[in-house]
Amino acid sequence: MSRWFLDCASTTQPYKEVVDTVADVMYNHYGNPSSIHEMGQDAKNIIENVRNQIAEDINCEPKEIIFTSGACEANSLAFTVANKVLTTKLEHKSIETLCKDITHFNNDKYGNVIILDDDILGENGCLVSVHAGNSEIGVIQDLAPISKFAHRCNNIFHVDATQLYPECRIDVKELGIDLMSVSAQKFHGPRGIGFLYCKDGIELKPLIGGSQEDGRRGGTYNTPAIAGMGKALEINRGVMHDYVNTLIRFNRDEIAKRILEIPDVHLNGPELGANRLFNNLSVHIDGVKASDLVTLASMYGIYISAGSACSSGEAIPSSTLKAIGLTDEQALSTIRITVDETLNQHDIFAIAKILKGLIEQLRES
Incomplete structure (x- = not known):
C-alpha cells in the first residue's frame, strides 16, 4: 500500500544528509563542548559554525542565537521578558498557555492581524507576539507594520517563525524583530532542536539553569542535533x-x-x-x-x-x-x-x- x-x-521527514550528519557527529564528535581538550573543542567548533550559519541567514550576531530543544521552549524562554502580552487568537498552544495578562489583536476572516490605535500597550517592555505563518490556516502576517506598531511604545516584538522559516528568508534587523522562535523539525531537520533569536540587550530569565549559552539556557549541548539543523538549513538554502x-x-x-x-x-x-x-x-x-x-x-x-x-x-x-x-x-x-x-x-x-x-x-x- x-x-x-x-x-x-x-x-x-529529515533529509538523508541530515540523518547522516547526525550519525557522524554522534559517533565521531561526541566530546562535551564544554571540555577544553581537543575532542571537546572539536564539538564546540561544530556548534559555533552552525550558530554563525544561522546568524548570517537571519542577519544577526552569532551571540544572539540561543539553541533550544525546539520552538515551544524558544517561545517559553521569549515570554520570560514580560508579564503583559498583546498577541492574536490564532497562536500555537505553546503561546496560548504562556499568556497570563493577555490582550488580543483583532483579525479578519482570513486571519490577518488588524491593528487599532487602542491596541497600543502603554507600558515599556510589554511583549507583542505574533506568528509569522499560521500552522492551521496558513495565513502569513505582514510583520513590518506590526513591528513598527510594537516599538511605538518601546515594547518587545516576538515572532513565532516555526512554520515560515526557512520557506522565506527572514531578516530580523530589517523587520525589527527582537525575539524569534524556530524549530528544525519543520524544515527536514532533527526533532528536539531549534533556536531563539534574542536581540542583544534583551534580558531573559533562564528556564534551565547552567553556564551554557551565556547562562541563558543550561544543559549539555545536543551537538548532533545542532549539526543536523545546520545541514538542513544548508540544503534548504541550496541551488x-x-x-x-x-x-x-x-x-x-x-x-x-x-x-x-x-x-x-x-x-x-x-x-x-x-x-x-x-x-x-x-x-x-x-x-x-x-x-x-x-x-x-x-x-x-x-x-x-x-x-x-x-x-x-x-x-x-x-x-x-x-x-x-x-x-x-x-x-x-x-x-x-x-x-x-x-x-x-x-x-x-x-x-x-x-x-x-x-x-x-x-x-x-
Missing part, C-alpha cells in the same frame, strides 16, 4: 531551493483544486496565493466529522490532520478556526493537508480520488 504523509506542518518551493506550491494547488471541486467543501483562511504558506490547505467539509475522515484516510495510507498537531486529539473546536468566524460544527469538520515536494501527479490523483470517496462514504453513513 502506498503511503502519503500530508501532515508536514506537524513535522517533516534547488526555489525549484523545490515551486514544486511544493504546485502540489498543494493541484490537491486543492480537486478537493475544492467536491460539493460543500470550503476553504479556510486566505486564498491560495502569496499571503498563505505554500504547503497549506485547510478546508471544512459539510456533513463530515474531521476526526472520522482522518482515521479512515489513515487506513488508506493518507496521513492528514484534523487541526494543528498539538491539538488534533482534543474534541474541542480550534481557537484559530473560531477566531476566523467558523462555527463549532465547521471547526470540527476541518481537515488540514500540508504537503512537501515528494508527491507526483499520480499521487495527487490517487489522494484526491480516495478522499472524495471517503467523504461520500461518511456523508452517506
Whole structure:
C-alpha cells in the first residue's frame, strides 16, 4: 500500500544528509563542548559554525542565537521578558498557555492581524507576539507594520517563525524583530532542536539553569542535533531551493483544486496565493466529522490532520478556526493537508480520488 504523509506542518521527514550528519557527529564528535581538550573543542567548533550559519541567514550576531530543544521552549524562554502580552487568537498552544495578562489583536476572516490605535500597550517592555505563518490556516502576517506598531511604545516584538522559516528568508534587523522562535523539525531537520533569536540587550530569565549559552539556557549541548539543523538549513538554502518551493506550491494547488471541486467543501483562511504558506490547505467539509475522515484516510495510507498537531486529539473546536468566524460544527469538520515536494501527479490523483470517496462514504453513513 502506498503511503502519503500530508501532515508536514506537524513535522517533516529529515533529509538523508541530515540523518547522516547526525550519525557522524554522534559517533565521531561526541566530546562535551564544554571540555577544553581537543575532542571537546572539536564539538564546540561544530556548534559555533552552525550558530554563525544561522546568524548570517537571519542577519544577526552569532551571540544572539540561543539553541533550544525546539520552538515551544524558544517561545517559553521569549515570554520570560514580560508579564503583559498583546498577541492574536490564532497562536500555537505553546503561546496560548504562556499568556497570563493577555490582550488580543483583532483579525479578519482570513486571519490577518488588524491593528487599532487602542491596541497600543502603554507600558515599556510589554511583549507583542505574533506568528509569522499560521500552522492551521496558513495565513502569513505582514510583520513590518506590526513591528513598527510594537516599538511605538518601546515594547518587545516576538515572532513565532516555526512554520515560515526557512520557506522565506527572514531578516530580523530589517523587520525589527527582537525575539524569534524556530524549530528544525519543520524544515527536514532533527526533532528536539531549534533556536531563539534574542536581540542583544534583551534580558531573559533562564528556564534551565547552567553556564551554557551565556547562562541563558543550561544543559549539555545536543551537538548532533545542532549539526543536523545546520545541514538542513544548508540544503534548504541550496541551488534547488526555489525549484523545490515551486514544486511544493504546485502540489498543494493541484490537491486543492480537486478537493475544492467536491460539493460543500470550503476553504479556510486566505486564498491560495502569496499571503498563505505554500504547503497549506485547510478546508471544512459539510456533513463530515474531521476526526472520522482522518482515521479512515489513515487506513488508506493518507496521513492528514484534523487541526494543528498539538491539538488534533482534543474534541474541542480550534481557537484559530473560531477566531476566523467558523462555527463549532465547521471547526470540527476541518481537515488540514500540508504537503512537501515528494508527491507526483499520480499521487495527487490517487489522494484526491480516495478522499472524495471517503467523504461520500461518511456523508452517506
